[in-house]
Amino acid sequence: MLIDFHTHSTASDGELSPADLLARAVARNIRYFAITDHDTVEGYLAVRDAALGEDLTLVSGVEFSCRWSGVTVHIVGLGMDVAHPAMREGLARLATARHERGAKIARRLDKLGFPGALDGAVAEAGDSQLGRPHFAAWMLAQGHVATVGEAFDKYLGQGKPGDVKAFWPELAEVTGWIVAAGGVAIVAHPLKYKLTASKLRRLVADFRAAGGTALELVNGRQTPDQTAQLRRLARECCLAVSAGSDYHRDSTFGPQLGVEFRAPEGLPCVWERWQGPATSREAAL
Secondary structure, three states: OEEEOOEOOOOOOOOOOHHHHHHHHHHOOOOEEEOOOEOOOHHHHHHOOOOOOOOOEEEOEEEEEEEEOOEEEEEEEEOOOOOOHHHHHHHHHHHHHHHHHHHHHHHHHHHOOOOOHHHHHHHHHOOOOOOHHHHHHHHHHOOOOOOHHHHHHHHHOOOOOOOOOOOOOEHHHHHHHHHHOOOEEEEOOHHHHOOOHHHHHHHHHHHHHOOOOEEEEEEOOOOHHHHHHHHHHHHHOOOEEEEEOOEOOOOOOOOOOOEEOOOOOOOOEHHHHHOOOOOEEOOOO
């Protein structure tokens, strides 16, 4: 069975429009699917009422940015009522946080001799959530760098002047928004934070205390050993599992849309919640 509960469209930093992303999912015969753009549900809303194939179930999705113990963590939300007041408030908070973050990135780039970065990045973003890729695209268009990769390597990547994370809300708050709106909260790509085993367990404990119930067992391209490590963590911490490609664009070395997944014995899977006739669903239904 192909599923994909972690994908990105042009509503955040993906390459395909929400409609094209959904069409790709239908063409690939994906059974369970969500568009989980960064800090916005606009990608999901754009296709919520689209005609679906008989075998595809579409659920609402988002990937929230947050902070935990000084680390930026991503929490995927699935099946929320996107009109719930908690979600509306949370999404508004994140939109403000992204704009404030963008303004700080622009001030730092200005000091490095790149004035006009905020207006340029906002223009690059259009209707998408403002993020570092838009600053990179602007720098490339202005001739400040030769490639987007150079922009990240020198100015925007981890540890560089444009790596600003200070405005994100706390893990417990973000998890609470999802749960209050009737959704399931999932720790996205748990191994990408490069935490020690003990610190990862502390993260999971705090996540569970806030109402979180699942982690991504499979995310993009990972090794069998990594999957086994996460399977053990899910069992030890009594968590359900999810899976997604973290698809952004077609790439030789990047993940393709859809994850071929066989449920691990003894572990509940988040998509069991939506088993039944294929439809577009929010948790409230």
